[in-house]
Amino acid sequence: MSEKQSLMQRNNVIRAAVMGANDGILSVSGIILGVAGATSHTGTILLAGFAGTLAGTVSMAMGEYVSVSSQHDAQEKVRREQSLALKQNFDGEFNFVQKKYEDNGISEQLAMQATREMMTKEPLVTTVRERFGFSLDNELSAKDAALASLISFPVGSILPMLAMYLSPKSSREWLTFFAVAIALALTGYVAAHLNGADKKHAAVRNVLAGIFTMVVTFTIGSLFR
Secondary structure, rough: OOOHHHHHHHHHHHHHOOOOOOOHHHHHHHHHHHHHHHHHOOHHHHHOOOOHHHHHHHHHHHHHHHHHHHHHHHHHHHHHHHHHHHHHHHHHHHHHHHHHHOOOOOOHHHHHHHHHHHHHHHHHHHHHHHOOOOOOOOOEHHHHHHHHHHHHHHHHHHHHHHHHHHHOOOHHHHHHHHHHHHHHHHHHHHHHHHHOOOHHHHHHHHHHHHHHHHHHHHHHHHHHO
């Protein structure tokens, strides 16, 4: 396995873990605050949170597995089709790659040289990259992504339940609200760092999504008190 592929694999696992923890925090905080709006009974609130944790853990893990597996299936289909295309019309594939380089501003001579070198070394990888925009060398692990979510979702869900359980009864909803907001800012920041996105914007967006979720669920729960 190349160093680049290893990095891609690690980043995929970290991404799945961060998103799993983020969803655990957001989903379970919405559940327990919704129930807290309807009842002050701590056992009922935590039971609802625990049930949400179990359901969310399975859902996230299976979602990651199915998502990455579907990506693998699509890439495998492209691999088969492009392998056949190279066998049946190698010159046509060669000309496609060369013309694409020329259209991007590379001189005809340099485009010809680059195409010849890459098509001699890795024709399948080259044509898949230029035709479909992804690399066959960077396949991700569905099992690793699923395992990361399987672990991180319940870890994330612990925070809102602990905040609810340990806080004074008179202020536990507010303390849970603020603890969740801080945690969501952190996971939003980390996710943006991994994706190369604007960290401040991602953190604020994540917190706003959490606030909206908690306010809506608590309000609806309060209607049944």
